[in-house]
Amino acid sequence: MARMARLPQGPPPLLGTWLRRLFLLTRINGDGRMQPSGFGTLTWYSDYAAPHPVQIVGGCGCAFRRTVFDHIAFDEFFAGYGHMEDAEFSYRAGKLGRLLGHPRATLLHVATPVARTDWRRLSKMQILNHHYVFTKLLEPNGFRWLCFWWSEIGESLLRAVRFAKCRDFGILGGMWDGYAALLTGHRRRGP
Numbered sequence: 001m002a003r004m005a006r007l008p009q010g011p012p013p014l015l016g017t018w019l020r021r022l023f024l025l026t027r028i029n030g031d032g033r034m035q036p037s038g039f040g041t042l043t044w045y046s047d048y049a050a051p052h053p054v055q056i057v058g059g060c061g062c063a064f065r066r067t068v069f070d071h072i073a074f075d076e077f078f079a080g081y082g083h084m085e086d087a088e089f090s091y092r093a094g095k096l097g098r099l100l101g102h103p104r105a106t107l108l109h110v111a112t113p114v115a116r117t118d119w120r121r122l123s124k125m126q127i128l129n130h131h132y133v134f135t136k137l138l139e140p141n142g143f144r145w146l147c148f149w150w151s152e153i154g155e156s157l158l159r160a161v162r163f164a165k166c167r168d169f170g171i172l173g174g175m176w177d178g179y180a181a182l183l184t185g186h187r188r189r190g191p
Helices: 011-022 066-070 085-096 119-137 144-165 167-184
Strands: none
Touching: 066 119, 085 119, 119 144, 119 167, 144 167
């Protein structure tokens, strides 16, 4: 497996937050809802005084009752390293019963020091997985398609900022691969 260099940070935090809101992208300072773009607004649970309903949760900070797995399984589309697999699974789990964000839940998330994939595959995966989750979970219509493509424009701008900082052409190649796969109908995952 190729080793990735550490990806440079995107825009400054305030600008990044503003851009993520403008382009309907994944945000961690939201209310735990799925947006019409297919990206979620993950919540900081500590911002709430009591448990509160959410539609999606982040994979590193979630737990489900055992009985959930009697009714649904993880989608094999996301086999191996997945992107947005947590949003897809938790959204479906929330359809079975209440999904709550809890302000007293704590976790320790330790990032792996080993690369999961290279930048080209990651960029392609981000595009294809976003499309998969969007078409699987939401009922695409004219407005939602507009939101989907608007969010992809925003993601592309953020990827361009990252590319400008690290000069890894894999980011651009993955974007090319991902959008070409969407436009030609070859939406399977993989290299």
